[in-house]
Amino acid sequence: MESKVTLSKKVEIYLRNKILNGELLPNDKIVELDVAGEMGVSRGPVREALKTLTFEGLVEYQTNKGCSVTTLSPKDAYEVFFMRGSLEKIALERCGGKCSDEAVLKMEIALGQMKKACEDDSLTAIIAADEMFHRQIVDMGRMSRLTKMWQMLSPLNGAMFLTVKNSRKLGADVFDAPSANKYAVGHKNNYEAHKVILEVLKKGDLKDSCLCLDAHYLIVGEKIYRVNLEDEARKASICNYSAPPR
Template sequence: MSEKFAVPTDRSLPRPLVRRVLREEIKEYLIDAILRGRLRPGDRIIEMRIAQDLGVSQTPVREALRDLELLGFVTSAPFRGTRVRAFTHDELVEIYPIRAAIEGVAARAAATRITTEQLLALEEQIDRMREASELGDEATAIEADIAFHHIIVEASGNRLLEQFWTSLSLATTTYLTFSVHRRAIEGLAARHEPILEALRARESDRAEAVMRRHIEEPARWVYAALSRGSVDPPAS
C-alpha cells in the first residue's frame, strides 16, 4: 500500500498533479473498501486514520471524501463527521429501475464492443458465483456478481455511464451484503448465463432485454421482501 501511495521524488513533477493522482487512488481505495464490506453503512470514516493507514497527508483524503459525497457513497454532517451512506427501503426500491435502464444501455453497447478477453472474464465470474453458491459463500458470490456487471459496463466504452453505475452499485451491494439471506445467491450463476450468451452472439437488442430482465426480477423480490418486513434495513 505504501508503494502505491508514495509521492514521486522527481521535483519536475507539478505538485497539484501529484495530489490529484493521490486523490483518485484514495477514492478508488475507499470505494473498494465500501463495496467489499470492509467499511459498512453507517461506519464513520476518520480522515486522520485513513491518512495514517495510507501514508499520505489528510488533504488528498479530504478531497477524495468530497468526491465520494458527490457520488453518494458517503454523507457528511456537523458533529457526526463523514460516514458510509446508508440507504432507506424506499431508496433501494427506487434505484432498481434506474439501474436496469443504465445497465441495459451498457449491455447494448457492449454487445458490439466486448473483447474475447472480457468474455472470458465474464465466464470466470460465473464460475466463481457457481462455486461460491455451492459453498454458501455469500461474500464471494456477491463480489463475483459485482465484477460481472462491472466488466460489461467497462466494455460499453461509456465512461459517464460507468460513473453512474458505480454510484448506484453502492446501494444494491449494500442491500445484497447486509439485508438478504441465502436466496440472494441461489441460482445466481444461472441467472447471468443468458447475458453472457447474448453478448457472445453480439446481439444488441437481446443483450439489452436480458440485462433489464435480470435486474428487474430481483427488484420485485426486494419490493416483496420489504413490503412483508422480512428483512432488516441497512445499518444507519
C-alpha cells in the same frame, strides 16, 4: 513527493475496498484524522477521497456528525436498477438484439474475469468485470448520449452491489421466491447470473434478451425495495413496541 491527486486516489481505493469487503459496515464512522494516520497522509487527500465516496453512495456526510458508511435507500436502489436496465434495453432495441462478434468476445473475457473474482470472493474485481460486461451491451446501441447517460450511473455500481449483498442477508427468502419471469431464478453467484445473460444474448432474440435484463435489473430492484421496506417496518414496530400491562 506524490501529488495530492495521487494520494487522494490511494485513500479512495483503500476506503472503497474496506467498505466493499465488509471491513467497514453501514453506520460505521470514518474519522479523517484516523484514516490520515493509517495512510500516512495529511487530512486533505482523505477529505477529497471522502467526497468521491459520498458521490458514489458509499459514504454519507452529516453536519456535526461527520462521515459514515451508508448504503443506497430502497427507493434510490430501485431507481438505479430501473434506469440502468432501461438504458441497456434501449441499446438492444437499437441493434435489434443482435450482438456483434466483438461485443460477445469482450463479454466472454469479462465473464472469465468475473468467474475468477467470484472464486476469490473479491467484490471489487466482480464490480470491475460487471462494468466491462454491461458496457458492451450499452455500446451496441451506438448512441454516444445513451452511453454517457449509462456512465453517469457507473459511480453507483459499488453501492448497488453492496445493497444487493446486504439485502440478500435480510431477505434470502424474497430473493429466492419464484417469479413469472423465467430468468428470475436464484443464481449461486454473479458469474452464474451473467453466464445466463450472455447465453441469451448470443441467441439474438430481442424479446428474450430484454426479459433477461428485466430479471437482472428490474425484478432484483423490486426485491431490494421490498426487503428493505419490510426491514424498516420491522425495526419501527420494535421501537414503538410497549409491553402489555401486567
